[in-house]
Amino acid sequence: MGKNVDGLHIRAGNSIDRTYQIHGNIEYMRCIAPCSEDIIPISQEMPIISREEKLPEKYWELLRCPVCGRQTRPHVLLWDESYNEHHYLFQSSLDVALKTDLLIIAGTTGATNLPNQIVSQVMAIGGTVIDINIERNIFSDMAERSRNGFFWKSTSGSAFPQIVEVLRAYQGILQH
Ligand SMILES: [Zn+2]
Structure with a gap:
């Protein structure tokens, strides 16, 4: 990473x-x-x-x-x-992972230990994992192995504006 x-x-x-x-x-x-x-x-x-x-x-x-x-x-x-915990919020990160329904990972290759644990934790409780990356990596493999995760081959700069657009449209549907 x-x-x-x-x-x-x-x-x-x-x-x-x-x-x-x-x-x-x-x-x-x-x-x-x-x-x-x-x-x-x-x-x-x-x-x-x-x-x-x-x-x-x-x-x-x-x-x-x-x-x-x-x-x-x-x-x-x-x-x-x-x-x-004090300097890097180690336990807090894992605690949040235990309550995460949707985890979006963008532009990282997952070479370090804590991000790996976070993704495993979210998957273990059935959360959705979306990996956005220009190439395959540990997280894209994990996401695709999980029941409802997926790999989105894209730059984050292109993917995130699209996510925002979808959310805005969804919000519009909810309001009408
Ligand atoms: Zn000192």
Whole structure:
């Protein structure tokens, strides 16, 4: 899975309470120690630079832990790390999966553990799983094996506007 840590879901206007950023958010940092469990927004003053550029020294101060002054780390789940509830809403995600009637998966290949568990959980309680992807993957296979799931070979940019249109039409039928 290309981990979705860019915070785009939040910038698109989704509420932070209802968006489970299960792999973190690159715009936040945590103490490397850690002296606290705090998730700290990275300062707006931090310049955006390319991978090749060196961060000017004066900005390193902005990356220090405000509590103990140590170095911080990005608030993202790295490949050799494990999910947990406090930082990545591990249990909360599985709890929501237990109450999910419809799960739409878009543009992910399912290479990580928690998304797999979520899909299995939804399928186990008979929920509908729709996988939108430009190519087959673990989730499309799972969806097609389930009783009422399916694979929609498409980009999300094309599929979602169509879903919205159908929902709008349905809403229109309900209102008349
Ligand atoms: Zn600290």
